[in-house]
Amino acid sequence: MKVLGISGSPRKDGNTALLVKKAIEFCEREGVSVSFISLSEKRIEHCRGCRACIKPPYKCAQEDDVSEILEEMKSADAILVGSPTYFSSVSGKLKSLFDRTLPLRADNYRLSGKVGGAIAVGGSRNGGQELVCMNIHNWMLLHEMVVVSDKETAHFGGIGVGRNPGDVLKDDVGIKTTENLARSLLDFIIK
Template sequence: MKILAINGSHRKGKNTAEMLKVVLAGAENAGAETELIELMDYEIKECISCNKCLSKAECSIKDDGMEELYEKMLSADGIVIGSPVYFSNVTGRLKDFIDRSRPLHMVTNALDSKVGGAVVHAGLRNGGQELALQILHTFLTGHGMIIASDRGPKDNIVSTGPMGTMFESQADGRMRFKKGVSEDEVALLSCRRLGANMAVLLQSLGKE
């Protein structure tokens, strides 16, 4: 079983990438083969709304990185997508990628029944993480993917998924911030569990 992580951060290798790496480590422990890609390594032109993909499962834009990304998504059994929160939303780069994924969806739902997961990272404590995560989950389910949870068997808390924050505390009107997601135990635990759960779900669907 292969799990592909896609980082939509405009900063390669930072907090969102770190969270995705922890998801992948959790999946590898459960036997998955993994790959992390950074969308900033690819040229992604914006959708021009030509609607070619309504009648044919292809995009009229051929001269950028999307062809390679389509192949990577199609050959993966599971896809975990990550974004920093930008104005309570996903990044512009990731939104372009999401729009350009339409040819995989309109004629044949090519990603149907793959296992999906999502992670988000934000600066603030209530910085829009839940909204951004919901946008990513809606993208995944829009493609027919089955979302894995980030919960463990003994958890009694409810979580909508792995959400990181730089926020540490506030005192005397001043905010203190973590150095990075490596200091965010709650987010990292959530990521590890999401990775393990994606692998378990894939195994239960018969993927070795």
């Protein structure tokens, strides 16, 4: 079993990366293999809408770092996606990645049945993190993934507050909901 964590922040060691790492470290302690990708280090072009990828061999016409991320997604049993809250939505970089996953859907729903969870961080307590989680959930649902929430706290996933990198480590609710999300996810993939 493998859990993939993706941080959609352009800040390498920002709050989103810290919470996604909390979640995958939790999974690792439970004996599950994990991997982590920060989009901050990846070159991700926007989808051009050419639709070349919807026919065999289901490959984007652009050469950048997206193909290696899609391979990681295909090999995972569960995917945790985190994003900073940007104007109450996901980061532009994460949205570009979401759009570029069209070939996985076109190729007979390659993410179908994988378990997914969302993590969002915002600078304000009510800054739109729930909307960010719903953006992420919507992407997962369109890939026929199984969306889970945070066990016991049971809302939208891991939701943190923090403005400067590291702030989120002082947010007990953010850490608790993130670990509860990881627990929920493991319940689905470990039989």
